[in-house]
Amino acid sequence: MPTVPAAVAGLRADARQNRDRIVEVARELFAERGLDVPMAAIARRAHVGVATLYRRFPTKESLVTEVFADQFEACVSVVDDALADPDPWRGFCTAVEKVCTMQAADRGFSAAFTAAFPDAVDIEQERNRAIQGFAELTRRAKATGRLRADFAQDDFALLLMANGGIITESTETAQAASRRLVAYLLSAFRAEQAEPLPPPAPLNLHDVLNPPTSTTRPAPPASTRLEPAT
Amino acid sequence: MPTVPAAVAGLRADARQNRDRIVEVARELFAERGLDVPMAAIARRAHVGVATLYRRFPTKESLVTEVFADQFEACVSVVDDALADPDPWRGFCTAVEKVCTMQAADRGFSAAFTAAFPDAVDIEQERNRAIQGFAELTRRAKATGRLRADFAQDDFALLLMANGGIITESTETAQAASRRLVAYLLSAFRAEQAEPLPPPAPLNLHDVLNPPTSTTRPAPPASTRLEPAT
DNA sequence: CGATAAGTGGAGAGCCTCATCCACTTGATC
DNA sequence: GATCAAGTGGATGAGGCTCTCCACTTATCG
Numbered sequence: 001m002p003t004v005p006a007a008v009a010g011l012r013a014d015a016r017q018n019r020d021r022i023v024e025v026a027r028e029l030f031a032e033r034g035l036d037v038p039m040a041a042i043a044r045r046a047h048v049g050v051a052t053l054y055r056r057f058p059t060k061e062s063l064v065t066e067v068f069a070d071q072f073e074a075c076v077s078v079v080d081d082a083l084a085d086p087d088p089w090r091g092f093c094t095a096v097e098k099v100c101t102m103q104a105a106d107r108g109f110s111a112a113f114t115a116a117f118p119d120a121v122d123i124e125q126e127r128n129r130a131i132q133g134f135a136e137l138t139r140r141a142k143a144t145g146r147l148r149a150d151f152a153q154d155d156f157a158l159l160l161m162a163n164g165g166i167i168t169e170s171t172e173t174a175q176a177a178s179r180r181l182v183a184y185l186l187s188a189f190r191a192e193q194a195e196p197l198p199p200p201a202p203l204n205l206h207d208v209l210n211p212p213t214s215t216t217r218p219a220p221p222a223s224t225r226l227e228p229a230t
Numbered sequence: 231m232p233t234v235p236a237a238v239a240g241l242r243a244d245a246r247q248n249r250d251r252i253v254e255v256a257r258e259l260f261a262e263r264g265l266d267v268p269m270a271a272i273a274r275r276a277h278v279g280v281a282t283l284y285r286r287f288p289t290k291e292s293l294v295t296e297v298f299a300d301q302f303e304a305c306v307s308v309v310d311d312a313l314a315d316p317d318p319w320r321g322f323c324t325a326v327e328k329v330c331t332m333q334a335a336d337r338g339f340s341a342a343f344t345a346a347f348p349d350a351v352d353i354e355q356e357r358n359r360a361i362q363g364f365a366e367l368t369r370r371a372k373a374t375g376r377l378r379a380d381f382a383q384d385d386f387a388l389l390l391m392a393n394g395g396i397i398t399e400s401t402e403t404a405q406a407a408s409r410r411l412v413a414y415l416l417s418a419f420r421a422e423q424a425e426p427l428p429p430p431a432p433l434n435l436h437d438v439l440n441p442p443t444s445t446t447r448p449a450p451p452a453s454t455r456l457e458p459a460t
Numbered sequence: 461c462g463a464t465a466a467g468t469g470g471a472g473a474g475c476c477t478c479a480t481c482c483a484c485t486t487g488a489t490c
Numbered sequence: 491g492a493t494c495a496a497g498t499g500g501a502t503g504a505g506g507c508t509c510t511c512c513a514c515t516t517a518t519c520g
């Protein structure tokens with residue numbers, strides 16, 4: 001078993017350096033400015049030509065996938081850690097806080113997490129693992145009586161989307177805002193003040209995280225021709 | 231005083247019809263698909279050429295401004311209504327609910343509300359009126375003791391941004407989700423369970439609603455040249 | 461060191477956007 | 491109904507994006 005991730009296995013030394021630099025730079029730029037940052041900008045900052053970029057990552061989506069792969073892994077670990085906590089409610093809270101902090105720290109995170117990634121099988125799996133882990137966490141937290149009984153599984157999707165709306169120029173501000181929002185929401189999730197809630201919202205975590213479209217939202221192809229024309 | 235809004239005053243009959251149709255169609259499309267919808271699509275669906283569109287609205291921003299003008303007005307009325315309510319806390323809640331519902335019903339709403347609108351003076355005023363009205367509402371609601379004392383003025387910005395993150399394919403889903411999110415948050419805003427909160431978040435309503443950039447987020451012009459090049 | 465395959469950069473194709481131009485059509489007026 | 495300014499639509503710039511092509515450079519290995 002090679003310690004190198006197989007994709008960089010047979011690469012020439014300089015090529016590998018370049019590849020690493022590209023991923024590093026892409027991570028920075030996606031975090032700072034979101035997934036909209038042009039490939040040319042990434043190439044420039046990595047001091048390579050666009051051709052080099054496209055040689056390693058045939059499509060922008062593949063680059064995004066690569067860049068966010070370990071972020072997804074980190075998410076899964078967060079949920080695993082939470083499941084290991086003897087106090088399920090505390091585990092629930094810290095898991096939510098950690099994931100939301102990650103989301104707030106990285107502008108591209110939400111978009112990448114929400115994207116379809118039709119070709120990234122492993123990401124798909126990670127995602128499902130995280131979702132199932134969180135379902136279990138929810139079940140246990142409810143069992144302790146600390147999490148309100150009418151908390152819906154899909155309220156987690158609600159939380160992710162809401163937290164994804166907290167995007168500001170500076171990462172610091174975004175994180176502070178996210179912290180406060182999450183504090184408010186966790187307080188609302190506690191069983192103590194279980195005021196009746198409106199209908200559980202027909203959201204579905206799988207649906208939210210697996211929209212029918214592709215990564216950079218190319219918009220439904222039919223949308224180009226809106227009208228039968230004059 | 232003409233009943234016509236002055237912009238359509240001296241227009242020929244057919245031109246006025248076209249203008250009205252454009253605004254109507256633009257409202258629909260912005261609501262359905264957000265501000266990103268191309269001008270050509272609007273023109274096509276309104277059965278006019280792009281030239282006609284640009285004759286009436288020299289820039290896309292001006293069209294957006296026109297389309298959302300009465301939405302802004304509606305917001306102001308909501309706040310005014312809330313201020314008229316003898317029960318400030320109830321006023322606070324209904325105001326929040328109504329505005330968030332409007333936001334969820336219209337995909338373009340958040341973007342338009344958040345946009346800079348450097349040329350739309352009246353919108354600027356409406357916005358400030360709404361903000362001040364809401365500040366007063368907050369003050370009164372706190373005075374009754376129902377709204378938690380550590381609720382920050384800027385938490386309203388938090389709420390708007392979070393609710394803005396609730397965007398789905400169908401408007402119905404978005405509204406249901408928004409309803410539930412708002413219910414959670416309002417429950418957290420109640421004074422009863424005033425758990426200590428993290429720092430008040432350095433958000434500012436004015437800043438959030440008046441970012442330094444323009445409408446359709448043209449991105450900082452310097453961002454094109456990221457690096458001094460090789 | 462010299463051969464060679466692997467790696468490279470920049471030009472540019474193709475598509476999309478906002479916005480403009482101008483030859484043609486049409487509603488309002490006498 | 492004739493006149494003509496007001497109104498119109500489609501072609502077209504200008505500029506952004508993703509992604510491709512190909513002549514040139516360079517690391518690696520005998």
